[in-house]
Amino acid sequence: MWLGGHDQISANFLEEAMSRMHAAADVSLVYGRTRWIDEAGEIVGEYNGGNYVFDEPLTAEVRYLRLLNNLDRCEAVNQLIRRKFIDIDFRPVFSGDVVFLCHLAAHGPFSRVDNAHYIRREFLRGRSTTAMERMTGKAEAPRYHEMAAYFVESICGHSEIPGNARNDLIQDVLLWMDRKYSIFSGSQAKNTVLAPRQDKSWDAPFFSVVMPVYNREAYLEEAMRSVLSQGFGDFELIVSDDGSTDRSLQIAESFNDPRVRVLHGHHGGGASARNRGLAAARGEFIVWIDSDDIQEPGALATLRKAIHDTPDADVFYGDLIAFDDGNPAKTARTNYPDYFRQDILPNLLRGNMLPNPGTAVRKALYDRYGDYDVSFRRCHDYQIWTRLADSAKFKKVDAFLCRWRQHGGSLSSTTSKLFEGRVLMDMFERYPVSRLFPGLSDGDSGPAALRAADMLESLQEFGPAARMMCRAGLSGHGDTARLRALMCKAGANFMPALTCVIRSGGDVEGLSAVLDDLENQIFQDFNVYIIASYDARIERKTLRAWPVVETIFQADSDEGGACGLPVELLSGASIVWIDESMRYPDDYLKKISAGLEDGSRRAARIDYVQ
Numbered sequence: 001m002w003l004g005g006h007d008q009i010s011a012n013f014l015e016e017a018m019s020r021m022h023a024a025a026d027v028s029l030v031y032g033r034t035r036w037i038d039e040a041g042e043i044v045g046e047y048n049g050g051n052y053v054f055d056e057p058l059t060a061e062v063r064y065l066r067l068l069n070n071l072d073r074c075e076a077v078n079q080l081i082r083r084k085f086i087d088i089d090f091r092p093v094f095s096g097d098v099v100f101l102c103h104l105a106a107h108g109p110f111s112r113v114d115n116a117h118y119i120r121r122e123f124l125r126g127r128s129t130t131a132m133e134r135m136t137g138k139a140e141a142p143r144y145h146e147m148a149a150y151f152v153e154s155i156c157g158h159s160e161i162p163g164n165a166r167n168d169l170i171q172d173v174l175l176w177m178d179r180k181y182s183i184f185s186g187s188q189a190k191n192t193v194l195a196p197r198q199d200k201s202w203d204a205p206f207f208s209v210v211m212p213v214y215n216r217e218a219y220l221e222e223a224m225r226s227v228l229s230q231g232f233g234d235f236e237l238i239v240s241d242d243g244s245t246d247r248s249l250q251i252a253e254s255f256n257d258p259r260v261r262v263l264h265g266h267h268g269g270g271a272s273a274r275n276r277g278l279a280a281a282r283g284e285f286i287v288w289i290d291s292d293d294i295q296e297p298g299a300l301a302t303l304r305k306a307i308h309d310t311p312d313a314d315v316f317y318g319d320l321i322a323f324d325d326g327n328p329a330k331t332a333r334t335n336y337p338d339y340f341r342q343d344i345l346p347n348l349l350r351g352n353m354l355p356n357p358g359t360a361v362r363k364a365l366y367d368r369y370g371d372y373d374v375s376f377r378r379c380h381d382y383q384i385w386t387r388l389a390d391s392a393k394f395k396k397v398d399a400f401l402c403r404w405r406q407h408g409g410s411l412s413s414t415t416s417k418l419f420e421g422r423v424l425m426d427m428f429e430r431y432p433v434s435r436l437f438p439g440l441s442d443g444d445s446g447p448a449a450l451r452a453a454d455m456l457e458s459l460q461e462f463g464p465a466a467r468m469m470c471r472a473g474l475s476g477h478g479d480t481a482r483l484r485a486l487m488c489k490a491g492a493n494f495m496p497a498l499t500c501v502i503r504s505g506g507d508v509e510g511l512s513a514v515l516d517d518l519e520n521q522i523f524q525d526f527n528v529y530i531i532a533s534y535d536a537r538i539e540r541k542t543l544r545a546w547p548v549v550e551t552i553f554q555a556d557s558d559e560g561g562a563c564g565l566p567v568e569l570l571s572g573a574s575i576v577w578i579d580e581s582m583r584y585p586d587d588y589l590k591k592i593s594a595g596l597e598d599g600s601r602r603a604a605r606i607d608y609v610q
Contacts, residue, residue, distance in 0.1 A: 001080050006121040008037075013117035017080040020111040028085045028108035029101075031076040032117030036343070039121065043438050047343070048391050049118070050076060051368060052110045060106040060160035061169045067105040068098070068176055069364060072314065072391055075118055076110065077101055087159070093150050094142040103154040106161055116434075122341060144183045148174060179206070179284050180311055205259075207235035207300055207360065208283030212273035213252065213291035214242040219405065220251050226294040228257055232301040235287070236261060240277035243267030248291070271372035271380035278366055285316075285360045288381075293357045294403040296321075303360045306397045313340060314392040317359040318401035325405050338396035344389045345435050349427065349455065351420065352382035354394065358402030365392055379419035386427050421461030428452055428468070446475030453486075462490035470496075470525035483524060497593055498526040499572030502580055506532075510580040517583060523590035526572065 003009065010032075017030035034047040050073060054066055074097040085107040090100055151173045155166050178184040209227050213220055220239075227237050239252040240263045252262045265276050278286065287303065289295050299318075306316050317336065324330040336355060339347065347353045369387045372380045433440050433448040440448055449471035456465035466486040472478045500518060504511045511530070518528060574596055576589065 002078050004078060004120070007078065008119035008121075010115070010117045010119065013113075014080065016113050016115070016117070020113065021080065021082060024109075024111065026108040027082065027111045028104045029076060029079065029081050029110045030113060031079040031110060032113040032115050034073075034075045034118045034120050035116040036120055036122045041121075043434075047073065047075075049112060050391060052076065052105075053112050054109065056109055058109075059165070060158065061162075061165040063109065064102050064106040064155070064158075064161065065169060065172050065176075067110075068102050068173065070368070071098055071101065072393065073312070074098060074101060075120060079118060082108070088154055088157070091146075091150050093146040094144065095147050096150060099147065099150045099154055102151075103158065106158055142181075144177065144181055148177060148183075151177075182308060204282040204284070205234050205236045206283055206304065207232075207285050207287050208277075208281035208363070209235055209237045209287045209289055209295075209300075210240060210274065210277035210281060211237065211289050211291050212240045212242060212270055212277060213244060213248050214267065214270070214273065215244045215246045215248060216291040217244075217247040217251060219292040220248050223289060223291050223293060223295075224252065224255060224260070226296075227289060228255070228259065229297070230295065230300045231298055232304055234304075235259065235300055236281075236283065238263060238277045238280055239291075240273045240280075241265060242269070242273035269374060269377055271374045271376055274380070275371040275374070278363075278371060281363060284363060286363050286366070287358070287360045288356050289402065290357055292405045294405070295358065296400050296402055299358060299399070299401040302397055302399045302401065306395065307360070310340070310395050312393060313395035314362040314365055315354075315359065315388065315394045316397050317355050317394065318397040318399045320355050320357060320402050320404040321400050322404045322406055333400070336396060339394040340396065341393075343435070343438070344394055345386070345427070345431065346438060348382075348386050348389060349424065349436055352379070352385065352423075354385050355402070355404075356381040357404050361388070362392075376419055376422065379423055382420070383423045383426060386423060386430070390431075421456050421459050421464050424452065424455055424459075425464050425467075446472050446477035449475075450477050457486065462486050463495060466490055467496070467525060470523070473522070473524050478524070480524070487527070496526045496572045498523075498574050498576050498589060500526055500528045500576045500578045500589075502528065502530045502578045504530055504532045504580050507580050514578060514580045514582070514584065517586075517588075518578070520586045521584075521589045522586050523593050525593070526576070526589060528578075 001014075013032065017032075020030045021027055031049055031052070033049045035043060036047065037043055051070060052067055054063065058066065077097045077100060081104065085104055088100065088103050090096060093099075152170055155161055155169050155173070161169065174184070211223060211227070216223075224237065224239065227235075236259050237257075238261050241249050241252065243266045249262070249264070252260070261280065263276050263280055265273060274288075285303075285307065287300065302318070303316055307313070310316075319334045319336060322332045322334065334355065336353070337347075339353075344353070365388050369384075369390070372384055374380075376383050427436060428448075432442045433444055434442050437444070437448055437451065449468045453465045453468040453472060456462075456468060463486075466483060469478055469483045469486055473480070473483065502511065502514060515528070518526075574592075576592055578584070
């Protein structure tokens with residue numbers, strides 16, 4: 001194991017990593033999540049370590065290439081390596097760690113420990129040299145030919161890569177280098193030694209500009225021309241029509257330009273149209289332009305230079321010039337921060353801090369994290385940023401890349417924050433507390449839920465805010481009065497985990513006592529319906545404003561009648577039948593919820609003492 005002199009490992013990393021080595025003799029490397037600290041040792045972020053564990057079995061050459069295409073950061077090289085598989089020198093060449101890791105992967109699979117075992121110190125100030133400059137003592141441009149030679153030596157001398165697979169693997173690796181660094185195709189004529197194979201990868205453009213469109217006949221032609229007039233030529237323009245009923249499709253198909261591809265589809269929403277474009281895209285990077293926006297002149301050339309200058313970044317974005325469709329002279333300019341070398345997730349909790357128009361995204365990210373979620377009619381771009389941010393590196397380009405049109409028909413003009421609230425809830429379900437709130441540990445679920453409730457309430461998403469307040473209450477950080485207020489504001493929109501149904505046959509004292517029991521529950525993510533067999537005269541003091549949602553009177557509401565209640569009236573994910581003649585301890589609903597937590601059970605039962 002190599003370890004940087006300024007880095008650290010957790011106390012139990014070697015023990016846990018060695019257990020992985022002992023369990024599988026073919027594992028070549030064990031790595032874990034990376035926690036970043038600053039010069040003073042303060043935590044500044046966390047990274048999942050990289051997704052380098054693949055479905056096995058794989059041949060050595062396939063695993064070599066797959067790792068190459070998935071590598072985003074190389075912290076794994078500083079973690080536990082099986083010594084017998086180190087049969088190549090570690091060279092001080094540009095990206096030598098990439099070559100070394102690929103060589104190692106061809107010997108055997110990697111194993112990932114899902115804990116933050118590697119603690120890397122990020123020097124955010126006062127450090128201007130690159131790792132290569134510190135290794136060689138020289139300040140010079142990357143020497144790509146040395147990296148290429150290192151790859152060739154690795155492949156040709158590898159004991160696990162058969163001879164008949166080496167030429168193809170070398171060609172794939174050199175094609176990868178060219179796509180990443182433009183070292184061969186920078187000239188007009190392509191090197192004949194790198195002739196394309198049947199996969200036609202040389203025909204693929206560098207950029208796929210994808211333009212979703214639905215009923216934008218007034219703006220589409222201007223948007224398309226702004227792309228086709230770019231000075232940088234290595235791109236395709238994919239117009240993904242979402243079942244337009246106006247002239248949008250005819251306008252798109254009227255362009256007689258080989259760079260234009262028009263896709264037809266049924267109306268499924270913006271996310272669906274984006275996914276259709278993604279499936280057809282051939283470029284290494286996807287550039288998003290909406291059909292009512294205008295790409296700035298020189299935007300693609302600016303993006304290409306940024307990618308060349310910062311090859312380890314994955315998402316490149318710039319600023320936007322927002323203009324009013326009714327008054328084009330009225331403009332506003334954005335000023336997005338640069339999140340490079342930062343964990344962007346905590347920033348995304350505050351809202352969508354990234355532009356979609358004009359942004360370039362490495363296509364491999366979508367292969368790894370999936371398409372846009374079609375259940376998000378709005379904010380599907382915001383939601384996918386929160387997924388890509390698991391490991392992607394975001395880099396700002398210091399330029400205006402797009403003119404962003406504001407008009408009454410744009411989705412961004414809506415005042416509802418429903419989907420922003422859904423994105424936040426999705427983030428809380430997806431990530432551990434420490435990823436979202438760097439000052440908290442994964443055990444601080446209560447304070448985290450309380451902060452989440454604040455954020456959701458500020459969006460006026462009272463139902464989800466009440467759910468998070470319930471979670472906070474489980475760890476002693478809740479506020480019962482505030483929870484009740486949120487539930488009242490949410491009304492029918494509050495969708496709790498449990499709906500308690502009380503069958504009342506006229507025992508007013510028993511009903512009052514059981515409502516007291518429910519009011520004192522530790523687990524408060526529930527609401528209450530009362531089914532009464534008598535038409536009135538339940539004393540007013542018996543009924544509370546909370547947690548009772550509704551009292552339903554049914555003649556002859558015996559047990560069979562109560563069970564016949566239409567479940568669509570009940571908003572909870574699960575139903576708990578409550579008997580007014582029984583007493584319920586304060587942890588009753590908590591135990592019921594725990595019994596249903598894993599999602600595999602359709603019912604739960606617990607034993608308790610009356």
